[in-house]
Amino acid sequence: VLMFTGVAAIGIFIAFATSALTRAQFTAIQGLRQIRTRGHVLVFGCGNVGTRVVEYLLALDRHVVVVELKPDPLVVEMAASRGIELVTGDATRDGTLDLCNVPHARAVIAVTDSDTANLEVALGVRARNKDVPVIMRVHDEAFADSIGRHFEAIRTYSAAALAAPVFAMISRFPKTRGRITLGDDAYSLAERVQ
Numbered sequence: 001v002l003m004f005t006g007v008a009a010i011g012i013f014i015a016f017a018t019s020a021l022t023r024a025q026f027t028a029i030q031g032l033r034q035i036r037t038r039g040h041v042l043v044f045g046c047g048n049v050g051t052r053v054v055e056y057l058l059a060l061d062r063h064v065v066v067v068e069l070k071p072d073p074l075v076v077e078m079a080a081s082r083g084i085e086l087v088t089g090d091a092t093r094d095g096t097l098d099l100c101n102v103p104h105a106r107a108v109i110a111v112t113d114s115d116t117a118n119l120e121v122a123l124g125v126r127a128r129n130k131d132v133p134v135i136m137r138v139h140d141e142a143f144a145d146s147i148g149r150h151f152e153a154i155r156t157y158s159a160a161a162l163a164a165p166v167f168a169m170i171s172r173f174p175k176t177r178g179r180i181t182l183g184d185d186a187y188s189l190a191e192r193v194q
Helices: 002-030 048-059 073-082 094-099 115-128 141-150 159-172
Strands: 041-044 064-068 085-088 107-110 134-137 154-157 176-182 185-190
Touching: 041 048, 041 115, 048 064, 048 073, 064 073, 073 085, 094 115, 107 115, 115 134, 115 154, 141 154, 141 159, 154 159
Parallel strands: 041 064, 041 107, 064 085, 107 134, 134 154
Antiparallel strands: 176 185
């Protein structure tokens, strides 16, 4: 009985140790690692809109951390060449959010292709840091209005709502590139040759 107990205990110990090592190796292969930087901007989703957002943030000299489930080669190359930290993982999972150093983030931008995923990310971030500004893209304007009514701290923007004034202004004034509203302030964007 003592021998069988000893063999079983050693077998269980070896199984747990092997499982932990395999899990750590799988996590490393996936690109999941703890982000240690502070004052970074977290961008969840790096499709067409996310890539443009990252480019603008880099132009503003911001440190960017991108979280993408399946990054395409362009995003991987951008991360390697421009100093972007890339986390390959599902942004809606708590484990992925815990790796992103959310308590020390400067801002969070959720621009995945799914409205519900963006909301999950926003709520997960707000649960970890109540003071960080959270901006999310929403396709459906009614859903954006509902989020605005229920969650004051999360700012939602619809791509259609942002683009419509731009197209209207371009049609009226050839040099005008659009009009944007940030909070209560409205700004006209114009092209001027110096």
